[in-house]
Amino acid sequence: MLLADKFESLLRLGDNTLILAQRLSEWCGKGPVFEEDMALTNIALDLLGQARLWLTYAGEVESKGRDEDALAYLRDAHQFRNLLLVEQPNGDYALTMARQFYFDTWHHLLLQELLKSTDERIAAIAEQAVKEVTYHLRRSSDLVTRLGAGTEESHRRMQTAVDELWPYTGEMFAPDAVDEALAAQGIICNPGQLHEPWLKHVAEVFRQATLTLPSGTWMQKGGKQGRHTEHLGYILTEMQFLQRAYPGAKW
Amino acid sequence: MSMYAQLVETGVNQLQSRAEMSAEERAFQERVDAGIKIEPKDWMPEDYRKTLIRQISQHAHSEIVGQLPEGNWITRAPTLKRKTILLSKVQDEAGHGLYLYGAAETLGVTRDQLYADLLSGKVKYSSIFNYPTLTWADIGAIGWLVDGAAIMNQIPLCRCSYGPYSRAMIRICKEEAFHMRQGYDIMIALCRDGTPEQKALAQDALNRWWWPSLMMFGPPDAESVHSAQSAQWKIKLFSNDELRQKFIDQTIPQAEYLGIRVPDPELKWNEESGHYDFGKIDWDEFWNVVKGNGPCNRERLRARVQAWEDGAWFREALVAHAEKQSQREAEATKAA
Ligand SMILES: [Fe+2]
Ligand SMILES: [Fe+2]
Ligand SMILES: [Fe+2]
Numbered sequence: 248m249l250l251a252d253k254f255e256s257l258l259r260l261g262d263n264t265l266i267l268a269q270r271l272s273e274w275c276g277k278g279p280v281f282e283e284d285m286a287l288t289n290i291a292l293d294l295l296g297q298a299r300l301w302l303t304y305a306g307e308v309e310s311k312g313r314d315e316d317a318l319a320y321l322r323d324a325h326q327f328r329n330l331l332l333v334e335q336p337n338g339d340y341a342l343t344m345a346r347q348f349y350f351d352t353w354h355h356l357l358l359q360e361l362l363k364s365t366d367e368r369i370a371a372i373a374e375q376a377v378k379e380v381t382y383h384l385r386r387s388s389d390l391v392t393r394l395g396a397g398t399e400e401s402h403r404r405m406q407t408a409v410d411e412l413w414p415y416t417g418e419m420f421a422p423d424a425v426d427e428a429l430a431a432q433g434i435i436c437n438p439g440q441l442h443e444p445w446l447k448h449v450a451e452v453f454r455q456a457t458l459t460l461p462s463g464t465w466m467q468k469g470g471k472q473g474r475h476t477e478h479l480g481y482i483l484t485e486m487q488f489l490q491r492a493y494p495g496a497k498w
Numbered sequence: 499m500s501m502y503a504q505l506v507e508t509g510v511n512q513l514q515s516r517a518e519m520s521a522e523e524r525a526f527q528e529r530v531d532a533g534i535k536i537e538p539k540d541w542m543p544e545d546y547r548k549t550l551i552r553q554i555s556q557h558a559h560s561e562i563v564g565q566l567p568e569g570n571w572i573t574r575a576p577t578l579k580r581k582t583i584l585l586s587k588v589q590d591e592a593g594h595g596l597y598l599y600g601a602a603e604t605l606g607v608t609r610d611q612l613y614a615d616l617l618s619g620k621v622k623y624s625s626i627f628n629y630p631t632l633t634w635a636d637i638g639a640i641g642w643l644v645d646g647a648a649i650m651n652q653i654p655l656c657r658c659s660y661g662p663y664s665r666a667m668i669r670i671c672k673e674e675a676f677h678m679r680q681g682y683d684i685m686i687a688l689c690r691d692g693t694p695e696q697k698a699l700a701q702d703a704l705n706r707w708w709w710p711s712l713m714m715f716g717p718p719d720a721e722s723v724h725s726a727q728s729a730q731w732k733i734k735l736f737s738n739d740e741l742r743q744k745f746i747d748q749t750i751p752q753a754e755y756l757g758i759r760v761p762d763p764e765l766k767w768n769e770e771s772g773h774y775d776f777g778k779i780d781w782d783e784f785w786n787v788v789k790g791n792g793p794c795n796r797e798r799l800r801a802r803v804q805a806w807e808d809g810a811w812f813r814e815a816l817v818a819h820a821e822k823q824s825q826r827e828a829e830a831t832k833a834a
Contacts, residue, residue, distance in 0.1 A: 265578075269573060272572045272573055272581075272585055273573060275565065275569045275572055275585065275588055275589070276565035276566050276569040276588065276592070276801075276805070277569075277801070277804075277805040277808075278805065278809065279805070279806075279808065279809020279810075279812040279813060280809060280812070280813060281562070281592055281595065281596055282596075283809075283812075284592055285589055285592050285593060285596075288585060288586075288588070288589040288592075289589070291585060292582065292585055292586055292589070295578065295581060295582055295585065296582065298578070299578050299579075299582075302578075315578050316577045316578055319578055320576075320577075339808070340808075340809065340812050393815065393816055393819040394812070394815050394816075394819075396819055396822065397814070397815025397816065397818045397819045398811070398814055398815045398818045400811045400814070400815070401811055401812065401814070401815030401818075404811065485573050485574055486573060486574065488574050489574060489575075489576035489634055490576060493693070493695065493696065496576075496692065496693055496695075496696055497687065497691060497692065498576035498577050498580055498634070498684075498687055498688075498692075
């Protein structure tokens with residue numbers, strides 16, 4: 248039971264980073280300035296690296312012989328466990344940055360908790376990841392601030408973006424039975440405890456960015472349990488194309 | 499010309515003899531001949547400066563536009579490891595573009611000016627990037643052939659006479675070697691370890707990329723009117739035909755190891771010359787691609803223009819924010 252929960256939880260970690268990396272890599276070669284293009288690609292590479300560590304470990308915990316690629320390429324949408332937030336389309340650069348900022352703030356808090364995991368492997372992966380994510384968070388906080396407090400247009404775009412994605416933030420903090428079982432063993436933290444510090448950081452950055460903190464309380468949910476938005480199917484169609492078209496081939 | 503800069507005008511149609519040179523020009527040429535690097539602050543002939551700007555900026559544009567055909571497969575890479583490698587490779591190419599724009603800026607132009615010339619279509623990039631990437635095997639073929647050809651051309655440029663260019667090339671060449679290896683590694687996976695279907699993909703990719711790769715070295719020497727001057731300035735160290743031959747000689751055994759064949763019925767080893775003889779290159783196709791009639795010219799440029807235009811508000815916002823910031827700092831100092 249605990250192993251099944253741990254597998255489930257590792258999939259969530261792996262799928263969040265994988266799907267966000269996939270989204271970010273859509274920007275490669277299309278960024279608004281070269282330096283930005285390269286920085287965003289760096290973040291995609293970091294997240295992809297983390298995804299591979301989580302998924303590899305998930306496969307080992309499951310012990311049915313599935314490696315990172317079997318898990319990434321041969322599951323259907325309802326078997327993915329990522330947050331709805333990370334599968335949302337890139338939109339304009341403001342939307343990409345808003346998504347990144349909401350995610351990074353949460354991701355950074357989560358990894359800091361996972362450093363204390365009673366599972367040594369989880370703690371070790373978190374230790375590697377937290378260094379990268381510290382930089383991600385500094386960068387997205389800074390960009391949201393500058394875009395919010397930039398021009399009238401950038402402010403408008405940034406406000407629209409943070410409003411648009413707000414309903415996808417609640418899911419990050421909503422615990423389910425899997426979270427609770429693992430938190431009881433000290434393997435992961437209860438995501439509910441991340442909400443307050445998350446909100447504090449977001450509010451502080453928005454204050455500097457002259458952005459209004461959205462006040463909506465209705466939150467979308469389901470990604471963690473495999474109920475996704477329509478976007479995920481298309482992400483997977485693209486990502487999994489070769490593995491599906493040439494079953495069993497090695498690349 | 500330089501591989502990613504296939505057609506660089508030098509502004510000079512006939513070489514000057516020593517006697518025709520001014521004292522400054524003679525001193526400059528003597529430094530070049532002695533292998534002493536020319537640095538941004540040194541005196542240099544105006545045509546040398548302009549030629550270098552053209553050559554380096556064409557090369558930079560090629561790196562930047564070159565992100566697109568391979569970027570096309572990042573989201574579809576077949577394994578997470580391949581995705582990681584491809585993503586970092588395409589990111590390297592952007593980095594190469596940046597080093598090269600930086601080198602060009604030492605000659606008294608700005609990156610924005612140079613980039614505007616690319617977007618307006620005034621300055622070209624390598625014709626190779628106007629071909630489409632249709633299957634995953636194209637990613638292997640590009641690394642193997644296109645980056646392979648780039649290395650062949652750029653290693654000598656590490657010794658070119660202009661200091662900042664030569665140093666940029668040294669940095670770039672290290673990464674290009676990794677690019678070529680990852681491409682050939684994809685080809686090995688398809689051809690030697692893959693299924694017959696995968697090997698067919700690799701053969702098809704070679705069929706489509708072979709001739710355009712040979713064209714990358716630029717027109718035949720007999721038609722390269724500006725080469726002599728560039729050679730004297732040491733910003734071109736080998737002729738187009740020499741490099742092309744070297745590339746063919748290096749690549750054919752690699753194709754044999756893969757068990758695929760280049761699409762050239764006239765290709766054969768020449769015992770006497772110690773080189774491969776090869777068939778006629780379709781220079782008509784080359785000139786058409788250069789003129790804008792390649793399969794992807796319009797898409798490539800459009801993609802770049804679109805990214806630049808879509809990013810305008812972002813760049814303006816960062817500038818505006820920086821201005822507000824420095825204004826606030828100035829006011830704070832005044833108040834203090
Ligand atoms: Fe070059
Ligand atoms: Fe390059
Ligand atoms: Fe390269």
